[in-house]
Amino acid sequence: MQIVIIGGGISGLSSAFYLQREAERQGKKASLTIVDGAPDLGGKIKTLHRDGFVIERGPDSFLSRKLPTIELALDLGIESELTAQNSSGKTAFIMKDGKLHPMPKGLVLGVPTDIDAFLASGLVSEEGKQRALLDLELPGDAPEGDESLGGFLSRRVGAEIVKHVTEPLLAGIYAGDLSKLSIQSTFPQFAEAEREHGSLIRGTIEQQKKGKAAQQSLPEGVPAELNGSMFLSFKNGLSTLVDALDKALGSASRKLGVKVSAIEKTEAAAEQARYSVVLENGERLPADSVIVTSQSYHTAELLAPHMDVATLRDIQYVSVANVVMAFEKEGFGVDFAGSGFLVPRSEGLRITACTWTSTKWLHTSPGDKVLLRCYVGRAGDEGAAMLPDEELKQAVLEDIHRSMGITAEPIFTEITRLPRSMPQYPVGHLDHIEKLRETMAAELPGVYAIGAAFHGVGLPDCIRQGKEAAIAVMKSVQQA
Numbered sequence: 001m002q003i004v005i006i007g008g009g010i011s012g013l014s015s016a017f018y019l020q021r022e023a024e025r026q027g028k029k030a031s032l033t034i035v036d037g038a039p040d041l042g043g044k045i046k047t048l049h050r051d052g053f054v055i056e057r058g059p060d061s062f063l064s065r066k067l068p069t070i071e072l073a074l075d076l077g078i079e080s081e082l083t084a085q086n087s088s089g090k091t092a093f094i095m096k097d098g099k100l101h102p103m104p105k106g107l108v109l110g111v112p113t114d115i116d117a118f119l120a121s122g123l124v125s126e127e128g129k130q131r132a133l134l135d136l137e138l139p140g141d142a143p144e145g146d147e148s149l150g151g152f153l154s155r156r157v158g159a160e161i162v163k164h165v166t167e168p169l170l171a172g173i174y175a176g177d178l179s180k181l182s183i184q185s186t187f188p189q190f191a192e193a194e195r196e197h198g199s200l201i202r203g204t205i206e207q208q209k210k211g212k213a214a215q216q217s218l219p220e221g222v223p224a225e226l227n228g229s230m231f232l233s234f235k236n237g238l239s240t241l242v243d244a245l246d247k248a249l250g251s252a253s254r255k256l257g258v259k260v261s262a263i264e265k266t267e268a269a270a271e272q273a274r275y276s277v278v279l280e281n282g283e284r285l286p287a288d289s290v291i292v293t294s295q296s297y298h299t300a301e302l303l304a305p306h307m308d309v310a311t312l313r314d315i316q317y318v319s320v321a322n323v324v325m326a327f328e329k330e331g332f333g334v335d336f337a338g339s340g341f342l343v344p345r346s347e348g349l350r351i352t353a354c355t356w357t358s359t360k361w362l363h364t365s366p367g368d369k370v371l372l373r374c375y376v377g378r379a380g381d382e383g384a385a386m387l388p389d390e391e392l393k394q395a396v397l398e399d400i401h402r403s404m405g406i407t408a409e410p411i412f413t414e415i416t417r418l419p420r421s422m423p424q425y426p427v428g429h430l431d432h433i434e435k436l437r438e439t440m441a442a443e444l445p446g447v448y449a450i451g452a453a454f455h456g457v458g459l460p461d462c463i464r465q466g467k468e469a470a471i472a473v474m475k476s477v478q479q480a
Contacts, residue, residue, distance in 0.1 A: 009043020014466025047237025150178030
């Protein structure tokens with residue numbers, strides 16, 4: 001059984017790990033080959049250790065309520081390396097008219113579930129508050145099928161909430177245009193709340209009640225102190241996960257620094273593998289099954305000779321950058337009482353958010369230093385993310401001065417650009433992907449496409465897809 005995995009990011013590594021484990025469980029021999037054009041494994045996960053700091057150049061954490069990452073840590077035996085966010089650094093702020101306002105208690109992506117706290121907040125105007133609460137009286141007239149997240153929220157709680165709260169909150173997840181993002185692919189629970197309760201607010205309150213009633217502790221074996229933390233990471237950074245996967249996959253072959261140029265069908269013969277994966281250096285890898293985990297535009301090029309790939313080409317990407325700055329705490333002049341803040345488009349800053357990293361994650365910085373991580377770039381405003389280093393650094397320094405009054409010079413700055421890195425799920429995305437998979441099953445049996453462009457952008461979503469692909473591959477090989 002020869003399996004080629006295209007892409008050495010978290011989706012590909014998870015696929016390989018669970019394939020290896022399932023093959024061992026079934027007593028079958030699996031030859032795994034991981035191919036990636038980058039010189040090392042990990043994809044967007046890149047942890048830098050510098051001068052006592054732990055700096056994430058890609059994602060910095062994952063949602064604890066989505067269990068695949070925790071389950072993978074347990075499977076790898078690295079659960080003791082998990083760490084929770086600082087309990088006193090959880091309050092998030094949103095900028096409005098140049099000032100930072102704390103997020104009111106109970107606000108779920110702009111949906112108020114604690115009405116008193118919402119009414120007391122200065123984040124939304126009185127008119128905006130009344131418009132949002134009108135949701136409790138509006139009829140629950142959800143349209144059939146999918147709709148845009150922005151259109152849905154504007155219809156239920158008003159445009160001001162969308163503009164000043166939801167859009168900046170989602171900038172760090174999708175960096176997208178809410179008028180184009182699919183609600184069913186991003187927050188289907190909102191549509192469900194309207195359908196079942198006739199009101200987004202009422203439905204979200206009920207969903208929270210059910211969630212709390214059903215809330216369980218993290219899986220057995222996970223340190224008890226992690227319970228209650230919305231986000232988790234690893235003490236030495238997320239690359240801990242990549243390193244553990246790399247070690248666990250010691251028998252898998254690696255082809256790094258070389259790209260895949262084609263997937264070709266082979267002549268039908270019982271003794272032959274079904275596919276030949278062609279590398280740009282001319283090497284050919286026989287494969288009974290192939291898992292493609294690359295960006296959808298690259299996946300489209302590989303699949304195009306065999307099938308219609310319009311669905312993959314319709315998935316747009318946004319380019320972003322993150323700028324990490326380290327400072328001396330002495331003379332810094334600002335004390336943080338929270339996790340960071342978000343910036344609506346209307347504020348006119350280049351940054352879309354700023355995480356007070358050394359406050360949110362105590363493991364990331366020496367005690368006498370401060371670490372900030374700023375985000376740049378979103379749909380319709382990607383230019384700043386691609387500025388030359390010095391210009392981008394100065395732009396961020398100007399923005400943190402305007403937003404927080406910081407005048408200190410950083411000890412150092414680390415800039416990471418992520419061009420075409422944030423997939424945008426268009427309206428109808430889930431239906432399109434389902435049809436794509438049906439076509440793949442018919443035209444390319446044993447070939448699977450997974451990753452952030454399909455069913456969720458977070459680490460748990462990608463790990464879950466990797467595990468599901470591994471199970472599907474084993475079934476496919478058995479049936480071949």
